[in-house]
Amino acid sequence: MLITIILQKRVMQLIKLVNLTKKYGSKTAVDHLDLVLTPGAVTGFLGPNGSGKSTTMKMIISLVRPTLGEVVVDGKAYRDFPEPIKRIGTLIDPSALDKNLTAKQHLSIIATAANINPQQVEEMLRVTGLENAQNKKVKSYSLGMKQRLGIATALLGNPDTVILDEPFNGMDVDGIKWLRGLFKQLAKSGKSVLVSSHLMSEIQAVADRVVIIGQGKLLAHMTMDELKRRSLSSFIYVEANNLEKIKRVLLEKQAIVQHRKAGLEVRNLDAKEIGELALENQIVLHELTKVTPSLEDVFTEITDGKADYISKEVNMDETLN
Amino acid sequence: MKHLIKADFKKIMYLPSYRYMILATILLSIVFGIIFLFTIEVTQGKLLTELSVLEVIDITLLGMDAAAIMLIIFAAIFVTKDLTSGAVHTNLAITPIRRKYYLTKLSFIAILSIIISTALIIVFFVFDQFIISINQMGALSFDSGFFAKILGSVLMVLFYSLLSAAGAFYFQSTPGGIAFALSVMFLPALIKMFPDDVSELLLSVFPEKSLHTFININATNSSWVGAITVLLIWIMLTCAISFWRFKKIDY
Structure with missing residues (x-):
């Protein structure tokens, strides 16, 4: 109705x-x-x-x-x-x-x-x-x-x-x-x-x-x-048998690379390009995942430093004592 | 504006607190009017049968003072409840023009005051006729003095309830509206304690004297014009100031 x-x-x-x-x-x-x-x-x-x-x-x-x-x-x-x-x-x-x-x-x-x-x-x-x-x-x-x-x-x-x-x-x-x-x-x-x-x-x-x-x-x-x-939060997560080698290869291709957990966080290259580069350089990939940020990630990224009220982590035990 | 006033009447029909208050206003006024009449021997040392017909009406109409005080309270509550309970968001979304919203509330209070005071006057009139006839006090003459008293009583209730509503808009609070109207109503009593020349001057600008002009059977046409002018200035000035304040408030 x-x-x-x-x-x-x-x-x-x-x-x-x-x-x-x-x-x-x-x-x-x-x-x-x-x-x-x-x-x-x-x-x-x-x-x-x-x-x-x-x-x-x-x-x-x-x-x-x-x-x-x-x-x-x-x-x-x-x-x-x-x-x-x-x-x-x-x-x-x-x-x-x-x-x-x-x-x-x-x-x-x-x-x-x-x-x-x-x-x-x-x-x-x-x-x-x-x-x-x-x-x-x-x-x-x-x-x-x-x-x-x-x-x-x-x-x-x-x-x-x-x-x-x-x-x-x-x-x-x-x-x-x-x-x-x-x-x-x-x-x-x-x-x-x-x-x-x-x-x-x-x-x-x-x-x-x-x-x-x-x-x-x-x-x-x-x-x-x-x-x-547009968000910087979007990246490709890569795990490989030789992490240092793939990192070098990716950096040569102007990618932005950061270590994350047991792998790498790669920006500026898509999953297809990374896969082909790995193949060319005989590197075995264990994981190749496109990580799409949640709205919360994007929101945090965009509003970083723009909030009037920010809570701080405190030790409640110490605070209460 | 017609729909907005209709909605306000709907509101008092739906909310028991408003209904009880209006009922209390009517009952208290009647009870006070009757008490004033039957205690005349104690308060003025006169027997009821010694009073003139017009005096009987005059005394019972004192019950209208109770109506004025109750409507001062009602008007302040009615205006501020909408402003402070947050309901103003919805009300101003329907009527974003503040002037229209303000005038609607004042018109509603004015209409309600006129309805209640007219109803009370009818009740008092019937009651007085009964008293006059059983005591064989003569016939009531519907002359200008009689109508002036009635007009004065209606105007008093209307005037103070509008002052209270305007005060509530200005102070954005019920106590503010009530205190403002009651101050205007009772300050003349304090002023009368000053030396005659000072009090005479101050009282001439207060509405009490103007409202009494209507009850005074010896009042001349020029004093009527003066009284109406004073009352109009009070209402216009108070409303203009309170509207100016209301217009500037962000909700």
Whole structure:
């Protein structure tokens, strides 16, 4: 049914962030961010804690006023749309609602305020799996249920773009599976999805593109494949009967070689070239593996030195004593 | 804006705390009005039967003060609950134009105040008619003095609840909104302790005197214009300052 609803609209909405900057006193939360969100794609929004993800999302929907720059949605500011909730649906904080209301009452109030067909309330409760809990007060909900209600709120106006801040938090396995499916359906129907998460594996599973920011600055904006290709983390792992000999051969061919475990980490040459070189030089290869980094590896590599809050390894025994 | 106000009414229908508060406002006002009337012998040394018809109405309408205080509390809670519980994220996503959001909340408080105070006036009127008829105190004349009293009572409730809502927007807190409105309401009592010339000057800028102009049957047209001007300046200035603050806040 959700597919039916969302397929009714195949609008490719363009959201542009132009020189977007937000300063809180001397602290710059978002620093001259230029970005165009790709329509019809799920974009993962990543960054260390305090990197400016939530502030950016809030600036898109005018909750936070930019110090500099602007957010343009189809040539207009979000606040200039007569029915903005029908353009961009957002989930910023799942606990941001009156906990003494039931899910149905909460959605019904929003539907009334935004002049949305009341039938859509029933539909969203069904889509988000809250049908059986619709008459329970929100204060009795788990975080996962509140996330579902937040997503129902975001989708209530059948918007062209959906912005979700950490929607996987508190979700159980079934909820995560459901969210993955939902993102795919939304993107398939031409909607743009911007989703932030600390769960790299989930972003890797759902996102077509990734935006990485650190200390408010744009560090990367590309497709998942481009990101992996460009990453220094991608290499060929080689184990051979004569490690020193193959290392010499590879270095002669301008490869970047580093020792790793019982073998070598090779960059700048692909597996085929390494195999052929080994054959030419009569070296027996024990292992030749292409190591593709996880999004977490790439993220760590890109944001290295760009995090405001870094935890240090400590000896807890000593600390507690 | 119509839909937003409708949604606010839906909210008070859904949330028992708001419903009970409105019920308490109505009951307390009625009880206070009746108590003031039946204790008149103790407070003013007059028998009930010695009062004029207009005095009976005047006394029971004192119950409207209780309504004003309860609505001051209600308005502050209603405004800040949306701002501080985080629900503001959803509300401002629906209504990103802050001016519209602000005006909606104030309009809702204004409509609710008018509905409650009108309902109370009807109850008091019926009750007073009953008292007047069983004590054979004469007939009530629907002259300008009568309507001025009614208008004054409605305006007082409306005025203080709007002040409270504006205060809540400015301070972003329930106590802030309540304290602001109650200060404006009760400061004149303290000012009266100053020498006459000083207190006379200070009281002329406070709304209490203007609100009493409507109840005073000897008030002239010019004093009415002056009173309305003072009240309008208070509301416009308070709202302008609190909106300016609200507009600048990042949520």
